[in-house]
Amino acid sequence: MAAATTACSSDKEGKPASQGTTSAATASKVSDTGTFVPKYERAMASDLAKEGKEAIQNNKVLEDLTDSLEAMYKLPKDIPVIAKECGNFNAYWDPQNQSLVLCYEMFAVAARYAKAQAEQPTEQLGTTDIFNLYFDGITRMITFHESAHMAINLYSLPSTGREEDSADQLGTLVLLTIPGPLGAAGVAAAADFWFALSDDPESLDARSFADEHSLSQVRAYNLECWAYGSQPDTLDVLVNKPGDPEVKGFLPYQRAAGCPDEYKRMKSAWESLLNPYIKTSLGVPAASKTPSGTPSSTTQTHSTTPTR
Template identity: 40%
Template sequence: MRVLVAALSVIGLLTASCGGSAPPAESSSTESPSVAPGGPTAKADKAGDDAAAAGAMVVTYEEATTPEAIAGRDLLKNNQVLEDMADDVNQTLALPHDVPLLGVQCDEANAYWDPTAQTVTICYEDAANSERIFTEAGDPDPAASAINAEWATFFHEVGHMAVTLYDLPITGREEDVADQLAAYILLTPGDDGKADPESVQSVKDFARVFGASENSEVTADDMADVHSLDQQRVYNLECWIYGSDPEANGDLVTDGQLPEDRADGCADEWQQLDKAWSTLLDPYFRN
């Protein structure tokens, strides 16, 4: 899957798919990538310039000891998921310094961007939890669905990364903005004017993970959280899927997944989202 490269080539930007911020307990690494510390947040004057594109996303899989973490690590590592994710970013975004992409045992289903260490972490348990959800849902290939969801999770964290590395001006909650970035990358149409079906399915599977939440009672802590409620995130993602191509995704409305009152404004929501992220990221794509 080369979703970022494919999406951005269409809109003329190139010539040629989340949790809290607290990091997990430290664990020993099986690989030691060479990371060039970025120091204070770096903002490229024009990230396409060679001097501003000195960095790369570098993958490390850390140790796993619990059955759930081992299952998640094997799913990611055996399918070279993190390597493909890093390659997608490295072909597309000009990074001011190396950014580690870490597979980690977190003892919880999570993923996060650490703005201090400037690392992206995908927790093994997140992948394992997604595979469990899709297995229970009766998916014919739960592993493929879980990988789809992890691509969207990754691009959500790339949204946080971009806000930090490029000092992007945003309005609204950053978690919502990061969801928008994941949708923007995965739903942008290709050369034929249509989004890649696998990428669209990634957003759908991402939404399905939130839809599987068993939290039946919304608490004050839930309302105060930096994330929107899980069901709100489901409707947002479905709205952007529908709005990006109402003709192709009309089943979301006819099947009753997306309320018609929300669907009426989704094309406009998508246009706003598309314009915002295209404008924000334009200076930072590789030439």
């Protein structure tokens, strides 16, 4: 599959971000009068965009995504969630028009990747379940990542690090609120996707390291760390154990050791920032954590990671 990148956090024209609509002084009085409004635009130029539109419109994927966002955020105004033809794999928060844009090309690439994984069914999951796990995990992670840019802008949240890394954190925490396979296993599926998109180290240049996004490999390992850290007793399937040969796509045990604390700190920080603006707690709900044992939904394969 061809490499794909996202140019999120601003619109394609690179306009400067506008000021958020909610200040810290009014945080405790945030109104919840707005809603997320799904909108499908036409796909005319490329077959990839037409493929993406067909994949989501008939199945009301955009409506499902807006429902998930609606369950999380309080909105002082309506926020359009626009599916459109962009010319490339992309998704972004448009600060000028105060809208989330999800490109048809992104959905098409996610569907193709999910279909490829579904060609390798497991004893636990059939092809349909695997397709849904990967397609939903990838598209939800990207959507929730962009919703993090929305939250930072809309609520004027402070930031002391790179916004793209912060958006990956919040996107993961939002996805983890979903119980069952769409939660932690969805994060792992999104990590698989980033591994598949990662470049050969020999091809990296100054622009690769200077990009506002972390390298795809770094993002993938971060997602795995946060998923593992949310349920370390049940998700050790993600970890490369001491003494085992190092395998790309498995979380090194040295990083894994600190992931539970990393997850807790990340969850606490984001809940402190977003407390006035969200309707539910972030991260894995305590009541839905998987009992001891390995969740069957993580036993997947992809083009760069062996069977888990």
